[in-house]
Amino acid sequence: MSFSFEINPRLLTDLPPPLPSHQTLHSIYDYQQHPLLPLEQACQPLHDILGTELQLYMTIANLNCQQPKHGLTQDESASIYLYTMEWNEPHHSLHVLLNQALSSLDPNQLQPWLNYLKLFYTALFKLPYAEYDTLWHGVAKDVGEEFREGDEVTWWSLTSMTSSFDALQSPMYLGREEVQTVFSIETKYGKSIREHSHVQNDDEIVLLPGVTVKVVGSSKGEDGIQIVQLCEVGLPDDFIVDDTIPVADGYRNPELGKIIQASPTRGKLTLDSMNLNDQDMEIVVKLGLIEKRCMILSLRDNLITSVGASILSEAFLGNTAFKSLILDGNRILDVGVQSLAKGLSDENIYFRTLYLNSVGMSDAGCEYLAEAIRINHCIIYLFLNNNEITDRGVRVLLESIRSGQCGLTMLTLSGNNLITDDSVDVICSAISTNITFHQLHLCHCSLTPAEVVKSLSSTIRSSDERSKEMQTPRDFLCPISLAVMEMPVILIEDGRSYEKRQIERWLSTNNTSPMTEFREKQEKAQHCELLSRELVIKPGGLPEEFQDKKHPRLRIKICTLGDRSVGPDMIALHLDGLFQERYAVSITVVDLPGNMRYNNVWTDQYRCHGAIFVCDVSQPETLKDVIDGWYPKFKQHRSTGCQSVLLCHKIDLSEDPEDQIFKDAEQFAMENDISLFHTSAVTEKNIQAMFNQLVLCILASRSLLDQLKNNGSNTITDGQNRRESVQLRPPVRKPKKETGCC
Numbered sequence: 248m249s250f251s252f253e254i255n256p257r258l259l260t261d262l263p264p265p266l267p268s269h270q271t272l273h274s275i276y277d278y279q280q281h282p283l284l285p286l287e288q289a290c291q292p293l294h295d296i297l298g299t300e301l302q303l304y305m306t307i308a309n310l311n312c313q314q315p316k317h318g319l320t321q322d323e324s325a326s327i328y329l330y331t332m333e334w335n336e337p338h339h340s341l342h343v344l345l346n347q348a349l350s351s352l353d354p355n356q357l358q359p360w361l362n363y364l365k366l367f368y369t370a371l372f373k374l375p376y377a378e379y380d381t382l383w384h385g386v387a388k389d390v391g392e393e394f395r396e397g398d399e400v401t402w403w404s405l406t407s408m409t410s411s412f413d414a415l416q417s418p419m420y421l422g423r424e425e426v427q428t429v430f431s432i433e434t435k436y437g438k439s440i441r442e443h444s445h446v447q448n449d450d451e452i453v454l455l456p457g458v459t460v461k462v463v464g465s466s467k468g469e470d471g472i473q474i475v476q477l478c479e480v481g482l483p484d485d486f487i488v489d490d491t492i493p494v495a496d497g498y499r500n501p502e503l504g505k506i507i508q509a510s511p512t513r514g515k516l517t518l519d520s521m522n523l524n525d526q527d528m529e530i531v532v533k534l535g536l537i538e539k540r541c542m543i544l545s546l547r548d549n550l551i552t553s554v555g556a557s558i559l560s561e562a563f564l565g566n567t568a569f570k571s572l573i574l575d576g577n578r579i580l581d582v583g584v585q586s587l588a589k590g591l592s593d594e595n596i597y598f599r600t601l602y603l604n605s606v607g608m609s610d611a612g613c614e615y616l617a618e619a620i621r622i623n624h625c626i627i628y629l630f631l632n633n634n635e636i637t638d639r640g641v642r643v644l645l646e647s648i649r650s651g652q653c654g655l656t657m658l659t660l661s662g663n664n665l666i667t668d669d670s671v672d673v674i675c676s677a678i679s680t681n682i683t684f685h686q687l688h689l690c691h692c693s694l695t696p697a698e699v700v701k702s703l704s705s706t707i708r709s710s711d712e713r714s715k716e717m718q719t720p721r722d723f724l725c726p727i728s729l730a731v732m733e734m735p736v737i738l739i740e741d742g743r744s745y746e747k748r749q750i751e752r753w754l755s756t757n758n759t760s761p762m763t764e765f766r767e768k769q770e771k772a773q774h775c776e777l778l779s780r781e782l783v784i785k786p787g788g789l790p791e792e793f794q795d796k797k798h799p800r801l802r803i804k805i806c807t808l809g810d811r812s813v814g815p816d817m818i819a820l821h822l823d824g825l826f827q828e829r830y831a832v833s834i835t836v837v838d839l840p841g842n843m844r845y846n847n848v849w850t851d852q853y854r855c856h857g858a859i860f861v862c863d864v865s866q867p868e869t870l871k872d873v874i875d876g877w878y879p880k881f882k883q884h885r886s887t888g889c890q891s892v893l894l895c896h897k898i899d900l901s902e903d904p905e906d907q908i909f910k911d912a913e914q915f916a917m918e919n920d921i922s923l924f925h926t927s928a929v930t931e932k933n934i935q936a937m938f939n940q941l942v943l944c945i946l947a948s949r950s951l952l953d954q955l956k957n958n959g960s961n962t963i964t965d966g967q968n969r970r971e972s973v974q975l976r977p978p979v980r981k982p983k984k985e986t987g988c989c
Contacts, residue, residue, distance in 0.1 A: 255446045256333070257342060257407035258385060258415065277357075278364040279499075286322040286329070289366045292359040297334075297341060304332050304341075308445075316442045323370035327443040330367065331451070346404040349456060370443070375538055377437040377452045382408035384430045385415045391428055391473040394462045399480060406454040408432060427472055434458060434479040500527050507534040513568055516541040520548045525555035532562045540568040548576035556583030560590030563598060571600035575630075579603075584612035588619040591626065600628040604659075613640035617647045624654035632688070633662035641670040645677040648684050659688035666692040690752070803945055808877045809861035809896075810869045856945045858891040859937070860921075865900045867908045874915055890944040892922045892937055899927040 286305055294301055308325040315324030334340040345363075348356040384406060394400075408430075409415060415429060437452040444451055464476040503523065507530070510516045516535045523531070528551065535541050544559075556579040562569060572587075579587075584603060591598055603612075613636060620626050629644075641660065647653050660666060666689065677684060858881055862870035873893070881891070893916050895909060909925075916923035922944075924937040 255331075255407070255451060256337065257331075257451065258409055260343075260346075260386075260407070277354075278361040278368065281361050281365045283365055283369060284362055286325050286366060289322075289326070289362040290329075291362070293341075293363060296344060296359060298339065300334055300339075301341075304329055304334075308332070311445075312443065317374050319370050319373050319443065323366060323373065324443045326363065326367045326370050327440050328445050331440070331445040342405070350402070350404040352403075371438050371440075371453065371455070373533075374438045374440065374443075377410065377439045382410060382432045382434060382437055382452055382454070383412050383415050384408045384432065386428045386430075387426070389426050389428055389473050391465050391467065391475055394465060394475045394477075396462050396464060398462045399459055400462070401457060401459045402454075403456045405456060408437060408452045408454060410450050410452060428475060429472055430475050430477060432460060432477045432479070434460070436479065500530055503527055503530055504534065507531070507539060510535070510539055510541065513540050513542055515543040515545065517545045518549070519545055523549040523551065523555075525550075525552055525558065528555040528558040532558060536562040536566060536569055540566070542568050543571040543573070544569070545573040546577065547573055551577040551579060551583075553579050553583035553586065555579070557586040560586045563590040563596050564593065570598060571602075572598075573602040574606060575602050575604040576606075578607045580607045581609055581611040581615070584608045585615045588612075588615035591619045592622045594623055594625075596623055597625045598623065599625060600630075601626065602630040603634070604630050604632040604662075606634065609635045610637055610640035610643065612636075613643045617643045620644075620653035620655050621647050627654050627656045629655060629657070630659045631663070632659050635665065636660060636663040637665040638667055638669045641666055642673050645670075645673045649673070649677040649680045651681055654683065656683055657686035658684075659686075660692065661688045661690040662692070664691065664693050666694065668693075668695050670694070803857065803942065804855040805857040805859060805941065806855045807859045807861055808873070808881060810863070810866075810872050855886065856889060857941045858885070858889060859941070860891060860893045861896050862894070862908070862912065863897050864895050864906065864908055864925075865897055867911075870895075870908055870912055870915075874911075878919070890941060892924060892941050894937065895923070895925045897927060898925045898932065 286309065290297075290301060290305060305325070308328040309321060312321050312324035312328050315321060330342050330345070332340065337343070345360055348360055351357070412429070412431075432454070434454060436458050437454050439450060439452050441447065441450050459480055460477040461480045462475065463478045465474070467473045500523075503518070503521070506518065507516065516531075516539065518531065518535075523546065527549075531544070531546075535544060551574065555577070556574070559572065559574075577583075583606065587601070587603075590596075591601075601616075606612075608631070612634070613631075616629065616631075620629070640663075644658065648655055648658070671694070674687065674689070678687065860873045860877055860881075862873050885891075893912060895912050912923060922937075922940060924933045926933045926937060928934065
């Protein structure tokens with residue numbers, strides 16, 4: 248492709264008089280009803296307008312657009328190239344006469360251009376939006392008074408801009424002009440046409456017709472430059488981007504286009520229950536996955552079939568942002584699952600989570616997915632609830648997990664009522680063999696609860712080594728879900744801890760604890776009332792003896808360690824309210840100063856019951872300080888049995904699993920046998936779970952527990968078995984009012 252390096256007159260054209268934002272040239276949308284034609288046919292009605300030069304310039308455009316980028320056809324790319332060319336008589340150039348027709352508000356003038364506009368707009372909407380928020384356009388005269396602050400205006404012509412203010416001030420443009428007006432436009436709807444333009448000097452960005460802008464300011468500097476500041480305030484209901492999305496057979500969905508355009512870049516795109524069909528998936532892929540680069544795509548409860556699943560599967564390859572797809576409630580069947588699995592069967596695709604609940608898949612779909620997770624170890628969460636999966640499908644999936652040939656950590660199969668006790672053996676085998684696989688959901692299947700619980704209990708008891716490698720003490724896995732408990736509770740009947748939601752669900756349908764044998768059916772009715780009194784849930788997950796008011800209050804000291812910038816003090820603030828007054832446990836959190844000048848007080852403060860090491864995920868050097876400074880010093884002076892955790896903090900700022908800090912933190916935690924949490928004080932994510940686990944670990948440590956019982960935490964034993972006094976801040980308690988009642 249050959250280009251011309253010359254002045255670009257479109258960056259200096261007079262802008263048409265601003266129209267009120269409500270005044271619309273409706274005939275501009277008539278091109279949508281026209282067929283998509285090759286360039287020469289699309290320009291046939293323009294020969295009388297553009298003269299004999301048109302044929303020559305079309306030939307030149309086609310010759311220079313034989314290998315177009317961005318997925319454009321040769322004719323589509325040539326239509327942009329033709330728009331950027333200058334005729335021998337500049338005022339007869341295509342871009343000049345086209346914009347005159349667009350801004351004339353005369354449907355008769357626009358009629359000959361509709362075939363060309365169909366081709367030209369189809370090309371533009373295949374291009375990505377410009378990466379710049381502020382764009383510039385210049386005029387070689389003072390027109391500032393035409394734009395009053397607060398006015399909202401809409402241009403219906405195509406407006407060319409540049410991303411560089413300095414380019415406009417060069418001698419080629421306005422640099423030699425004493426009187427000039429420069430427009431500063433904040434918009435996200437510009438299309439960069441540089442890769443398809445005849446002129447390559449500057450990054451020409453075209454603002455699409457129909458964008459409404461507001462005048463937010465106007466000023467004139469000492470250099471005489473009048474600057475008018477414009478800010479995009481919204482799109483009209485019939486903005487052309489909504490109706491010109493190029494899909495098969497001219498299909499379009501204006502409402503869908505609007506929603507996707509308004510969604511954040513590299514965020515979550517939620518399109519649930521919108522009656523979307525397979526044709527809409529072309530729009531979702533182009534605008535949502537390619538242009539917006541959304542990370543999570545939710546399409547629950549739509550009308551998508553295997554055809555739509557096949558279209559979505561083509562978006563996996565080369566898309567590093569796409570991490571999670573939710574297709575619950577769409578009947579894509581095994582054929583659709585096969586397309587998705589085939590698209591994911593590439594070890595270079597960094598995809599994490601796939602939701603296929605209630606999609607009508609069977610064992611055949613499980614076979615396709617088993618192959619995908621064997622190839623792509625980045626897939627770690629798989630949701631397959633409420634399908635038609637039998638024991639054969641379970642065996643196929645769990646064999647891949649048991650063999651360690653995949654990276655899956657969580658699999659849900661609840662609601663597949665064809666799964667029976669025949670799957671128990673392979674379930675136990677997968678759980679006991681694969682140290683990374685720790686969550687399997689099997690609610691509402693045709694399993695005998697007593698048989699499952701008995702087998703899984705035996706599996707857990709024989710998995711001490713596995714628990715160590717997982718870094719999570721076995722006591723903190725819920726016996727029902729086998730997941731780490733975030734909200735542990737004690738069941739008085741058996742004295743065991745469970746995840747609150749899991750045990751409540753169990754007790755809603757059962758009369759005994761999950762860890763005891765079932766009574767005979769005829770006895771259940773007789774003992775129902777008694778059992779309902781016995782099966783009391785107490786919050787907190789603390790051993791029963793520590794919830795007894797008569798037991799001496801245990802005072803636990805926890806220190807937070809990390810550089811000052813990582814925010815350990817904010818973590819400490821979240822402790823208030825996590826443990827209620829009725830517990831016989833008091834906790835004091837000490838935030839050690841993150842400065843070397845406080846080194847003389849570290850030794851005493853290190854003799855604590857628990858330590859929280861904190862690094863900031865946005866500052867990798869803070870993890871290095873923990874590894875090389877805080878942790879070695881703590882290890883040298885810590886108390887016997889002292890428990891510790893590592894926090895990758897401030898994940899509200901960044902939680903990209905590919906960041907090196909997460910990999911280094913995981914390796915450090917494994918090497919030192921400490922638990923790792925990803926936390927945020929802003930969103931409170933995992934703060935409570937972390938404190939719950941740390942306190943439970945402290946109470947589970949025999950050496951610390953003996954100290955707490957005997958000394959109430961007034962003395963703590965260090966690494967050399969010395970006993971020293973530690974002053975703790977007592978908890979503040981409001982005095983209770985004496986009442987006359989008992």
